Amino acid sequence: MGKYPRWPIHLALIAACFVMLVPFYWVLKTSVSGENIFSYPPSVIPRDPNPFYYVDVWYAIPFARFFFNSVVVSAITITANVVLNAMAGYALTQTFRGKRVVLMLFLSCMMIPFQTTIIPAYLITGKLGLLDSYLGLALPMFSTIICIFVFKASFDAVPRSLIDAAKIDGLSEWKIIWMVMIPLAKSAMATNVILSFIWSWNNFMWPLIATRSADMQTLPLGLARFLSYQEDSTGALYAFCIMVLAPGILLFLLAQKEFVQGLTSGAAKG
């Protein structure tokens, strides 16, 4: 039993939840009622809710195709991020000449906005013949520096004696990463999966540049196209937002346990 009552903390948490969740509720409510967001007095309960704005979105653009494109690009991005970032993160835990320079280089690269690297990224992707392809859409997000540091921080927390023991047992560096370090870094992996998914799913600029055919467009481009079709429909716009947001929310709800899982639970299995 604690010394102090817990209700003030719960009250603060409920207030924080309320502030966080009200915008989501408002989007959901508007998507089924189509009420103007500027109407006064605002109604908390949706008036005459119906699913027809979702139907409008489905037929206004090739939603299924865009959704499929986004799923494929996100799957490629997540796979590449987990594999490449884990390897890079592990490399940065080792001692080698010029490590500080590499770290400084990584940190300084984080300050360069993606917009400034679009032209070289486009030229490289074009030279590789990957423009207007799923691989080309995912290529610039194959590895992100923040996620490398997430893995590095997680690997740094692993006792050195465990890695030494694995080496004595004859495991190669490759096997140490996948059989020792990764099981201990489930939280870092979940963070990588969720972050790379969100970045890939919401990416607008790169797909806008790298796609040529309408069939290769992703959902954010679909939203822009949809706005050009139906700029007067609040309900349909919010329905589109819900349809784009839903997979990300679902993935987070499915993986939230792993997301918050600590290193201790991973160590028990490793």
Place this chain on the structure above:
Amino acid sequence: MNEEDLPRPKWKRWLLNRFVLVPAVLVSVTVGWNLFVVTHDHGIVGGRVLDSTGAPVEGAEVKLWVFNFATFVVKASTTTGADGSFEFRNNPSHNIQVSAEKPGKGRSARVPIRLYFAAEDFVLKEPLRLTDGS
């Protein structure tokens, strides 16, 4: 030893978890919905036309309006039978309107119809009523 203390079989651990069950439910719902759509998307829109006294109107022209980006345009028209009934068989849209008109009898208001999917079979519950025939 209690039954709950026994370790679960491997297949149960693989199949009965949220990463399998949630996608499985979503796939099942999607397949079920698509089967329903395939069996109900003949583009049939039917109904009846009555005059202001409630009598069926024969020979009234009924128009099918389809939403086309910004406005509704006439997609098809048909004529009612002796019992005032009409039927369209080529509706391609999910957002339509129907209206009826007969010289001397008047015209009906355009009735908006929202469908759950394109070309959904639909029968108007309320008949179209012609008014202002004078």
